Amino acid sequence: MDPSPFRIGLIGCGFMGRAHANAYKRVPDFFDLECRPVLQAVCARDGANAELFARQWGFASIETDWRALVARSDIDAIDIASPNDTHAEIAIAAAEAGKTIFCEKPLARNLAEAEQMTAAVDRAGVRNMVWYNYRRVPAVTLAKQLIDEGRLGRIFHYRAKFLQDWTMAPDLPQGGQALWRLDANVAGSGVTGDLLAHCIDTAQWLIGPIDRLCGMIETFIKERLHQQTGKQEPVGIDDASAFLARFENGALATFEATRYARGHKAQYAFEINGENASLAWDLHDLHRLQFFDHKDDGKLRGWRSIHITDHDHPYMKHWWVPGLQIGYEHTFVHQIGDFFTALSRDELVSPSFRDALATEYVIDAVLKSARSGAWQDVLRRDQQGRETPG
Numbered sequence: 001m002d003p004s005p006f007r008i009g010l011i012g013c014g015f016m017g018r019a020h021a022n023a024y025k026r027v028p029d030f031f032d033l034e035c036r037p038v039l040q041a042v043c044a045r046d047g048a049n050a051e052l053f054a055r056q057w058g059f060a061s062i063e064t065d066w067r068a069l070v071a072r073s074d075i076d077a078i079d080i081a082s083p084n085d086t087h088a089e090i091a092i093a094a095a096e097a098g099k100t101i102f103c104e105k106p107l108a109r110n111l112a113e114a115e116q117m118t119a120a121v122d123r124a125g126v127r128n129m130v131w132y133n134y135r136r137v138p139a140v141t142l143a144k145q146l147i148d149e150g151r152l153g154r155i156f157h158y159r160a161k162f163l164q165d166w167t168m169a170p171d172l173p174q175g176g177q178a179l180w181r182l183d184a185n186v187a188g189s190g191v192t193g194d195l196l197a198h199c200i201d202t203a204q205w206l207i208g209p210i211d212r213l214c215g216m217i218e219t220f221i222k223e224r225l226h227q228q229t230g231k232q233e234p235v236g237i238d239d240a241s242a243f244l245a246r247f248e249n250g251a252l253a254t255f256e257a258t259r260y261a262r263g264h265k266a267q268y269a270f271e272i273n274g275e276n277a278s279l280a281w282d283l284h285d286l287h288r289l290q291f292f293d294h295k296d297d298g299k300l301r302g303w304r305s306i307h308i309t310d311h312d313h314p315y316m317k318h319w320w321v322p323g324l325q326i327g328y329e330h331t332f333v334h335q336i337g338d339f340f341t342a343l344s345r346d347e348l349v350s351p352s353f354r355d356a357l358a359t360e361y362v363i364d365a366v367l368k369s370a371r372s373g374a375w376q377d378v379l380r381r382d383q384q385g386r387e388t389p390g
């Protein structure tokens with residue numbers, strides 16, 4: 001039987017729009033699916049930009065107003081790849097229109113928006129997913145499998161960092177296309193929502209909820225030219241963010257994210273230490289998982305560097321022959337492949353809005369703690385709105 005068409009309406013033509021469009025195009029070639037994504041429409045405020053993007057990536061039509069896209073009956077899923085300040089309004093409208101929703105991370109600018117978005121998809125009963133793509137790096141998925149198999153035993157430590165250096169120049173403006181991540185009104189926060197969010201999502205997925213934390217943030221450059229107003233304006237985002245944490249399972253953790261780590265472009269790395277084994281992963285060497293097993297014969301005991309390219313490694317049977325590597329773009333292909341597989345089995349896929357909301361609770365606690373200087377419980381609300389201390 002021919003795969004049934006699943007029509008995508010993509011909003012946003014930036015870096016993330018390209019990553020998602022590429023995933024839709026690649027997935028039917030590498031995954032055996034009952035559904036086939038159709039690039040039905042792309043939407044951007046600037047029509048010329050949308051036209052160009054549609055031509056380049058093969059979208060059948062364009063829109064310049066997301067409301068028109070959401071209203072279209074020939075669209076099955078709305079994919080939100082536009083800046084953070086657009087996520088809530090679009091997602092809530094798309095949920096009310098009964099669409100499946102894919103949303104770029106972070107879910108929202110702040111906790112209030114994230115809760116409203118999650119309530120909207122719950123109320124409407126629509127399928128939803130957030131693009132925390134690093135879960136689908138094969139080495140990270142393997143880490144999850146090893147932890148779930150109990151190979152690490154009791155977990156004592158989690159250590160994560162996400163380091164960049166692209167905003168260090170004092171004359172880099174804030175706001176507008178490409179630089180909206182520096183504008184707090186658009187982004188919500190700085191590295192806390194942008195980079196630390198990845199670390200939090202992976203950590204809670206791998207070893208469970210974070211209960212309590214103590215955070216600090218800093219804005220090193222206090223004023224920048226705003227591209228849209230043409231004026232020097234205060235910088236509202238955090239340039240660096242770090243926190244100490246305790247997980248529900250008793251593990252202790254340190255998390256750090258910054259755009260001021262000279263020499264680092266996107267070094268996302270984590271290490272986990274358990275009673276029986278430890279593991280470590282680094283985005284700059286993403287196809288390798290470092291693993292230390294204390295049960296190994298003493299003479300040979302040591303860290304092994306596993307090259308995650310064999311067909312019995314997660315996702316790798318979809319690609320080339322053992323030994324040949326894949327990269328960043330493939331994580332998005334894996335995520336949408338998993339979505340379509342789940343769809344045909346009538347199962348849910350994670351991370352959902354509710355999973356991403358769990359990250360927002362931690363982000364909110366980090367920012368609160370950084371402001372107060374005190375330890376902070378991670379509060380959560382369940383589907384009935386009841387507060388549950390972390």
Ligand code: SOE
Nearest residue numbers: 015105164181194195198266
């Ligand atoms: C920021 O530079 C950024 O592009 C993030 O927004 C992405 O989520 C991260 O994967 C890479 O860095």
